[in-house]
Amino acid sequence: MKILVCISHVPDTTSRINFIDNNTKFDTSGVQYIIGPYDDYALARAVELKESSGASVTVINVGLAETEPTLRKALAIGADDAIRINADPSDSYFVAAQIAEHAKGYDLILMGRESIDYNSGVVHAMVGEMLGIPSVSPVMKLDIEGDKVKMAREIEGGKEYVEAKLPIVAGCQEPIAEWKIPNMRGIMSARTKPLKVAEPKATEKAVTHIRYDLPPPKGAVKMISADNVEQLVQLLKTEAKVL
Numbered sequence: 001m002k003i004l005v006c007i008s009h010v011p012d013t014t015s016r017i018n019f020i021d022n023n024t025k026f027d028t029s030g031v032q033y034i035i036g037p038y039d040d041y042a043l044a045r046a047v048e049l050k051e052s053s054g055a056s057v058t059v060i061n062v063g064l065a066e067t068e069p070t071l072r073k074a075l076a077i078g079a080d081d082a083i084r085i086n087a088d089p090s091d092s093y094f095v096a097a098q099i100a101e102h103a104k105g106y107d108l109i110l111m112g113r114e115s116i117d118y119n120s121g122v123v124h125a126m127v128g129e130m131l132g133i134p135s136v137s138p139v140m141k142l143d144i145e146g147d148k149v150k151m152a153r154e155i156e157g158g159k160e161y162v163e164a165k166l167p168i169v170a171g172c173q174e175p176i177a178e179w180k181i182p183n184m185r186g187i188m189s190a191r192t193k194p195l196k197v198a199e200p201k202a203t204e205k206a207v208t209h210i211r212y213d214l215p216p217p218k219g220a221v222k223m224i225s226a227d228n229v230e231q232l233v234q235l236l237k238t239e240a241k242v243l
Helices: 037-053 065-077 092-103 123-131 184-190 229-238
Strands: 002-006 009-011 033-035 056-063 081-086 108-112 135-145 148-155 158-165 168-172 195-198
Touching: 002 037, 002 092, 009 065, 033 037, 033 065, 037 056, 037 065, 037 108, 037 135, 037 168, 056 065, 056 092, 065 081, 065 184, 065 195, 081 092, 092 123, 108 123, 123 135, 123 168, 135 158, 148 168
Parallel strands: 002 056, 002 108, 056 081, 081 195, 108 168, 135 168
Antiparallel strands: 009 033, 135 148, 148 158
16 A cells, blocks of 8 residues: 655744745744644554555655755654655645645545644645545544545544545544654664655646734733622623623
């Protein structure tokens, strides 16, 4: 079985976010980048399937040269080889089109339910549509039985259990697997594992970013005595305007 895991290169969740050039560009100075947390779950499940069934695992990223350390980390965790599509991941449609171009011939395509930078959560569905295969998300459990994939996905108020035949695209989330930390052996072996750089497929960009805005600063907190119900009600009416 051939597994393709799509890896996003995103700012660490503790990074301070700023914009430059009149809020038209993200300020990357001083920002630490990581594998997208949901993609980490997808990669961990792929490595588990590799260890249990002998599957091969390829990781893919749409990004420029600065994303290669992130791909090397994925190789250290257990992927066999990597593909970097040499392009700026400008919008979801563009990213999906690039992934779909290289995903043909894989049995299982895994990725996070969404990236944590733009949080669009649509790439898995687009890739499935472009390849003409099923797409399921968010997947909390995934098992392979022959040519069938048995999954549990989160729905409002509960879980839904679904089956589909390979090939399939799955958008993953916890608790599908536990994150894996690369060990020294993995880090050393990752240096010699193949990392292919491919030029992007000509694709029309569907979205243009005009500007970014930071959320407004949080307002001050007013502490009201538990005995002063009248003042609390008055503030809820006049300031919070929720009554």
